[in-house]
Amino acid sequence: MIKELTENNFKQETANGVCVIDFWATWCGPCRMMSPVIEGLSEKRPDLKFYKVNVDEQNGLAASFGVQSIPMIVVMRDGKITASTVGFMPEAALVSDLGL
Numbered sequence: 001m002i003k004e005l006t007e008n009n010f011k012q013e014t015a016n017g018v019c020v021i022d023f024w025a026t027w028c029g030p031c032r033m034m035s036p037v038i039e040g041l042s043e044k045r046p047d048l049k050f051y052k053v054n055v056d057e058q059n060g061l062a063a064s065f066g067v068q069s070i071p072m073i074v075v076m077r078d079g080k081i082t083a084s085t086v087g088f089m090p091e092a093a094l095v096s097d098l099g100l
Helices: 010-014 029-044 059-064 091-098
Strands: 002-004 018-024 049-054 072-077 080-086
Touching: 002 029, 010 018, 010 049, 018 029, 029 049, 029 091, 072 091, 080 091
Parallel strands: 002 049, 018 049
Antiparallel strands: 018 072, 072 080
């Protein structure tokens, strides 16, 4: 299951465990292409927590991560950023690049 992150729930949701966060927007073509990849990965990896951040609705949260291009995928382990990537990627490349 993929949850929406907001500035209000961000710290609580990402404090523990491994979190995969997809920064996206509804108008972004590559984001729409990335969505099924993230959804598929979330079904294969129930040991990870998956989240989405709509950059238009949560611009403060996106700014705190320095999001300049989307889709941007960030991995956090116990509240600390361990990896990130920008742009569309097939699942195998995403898993490899992010160490998942």
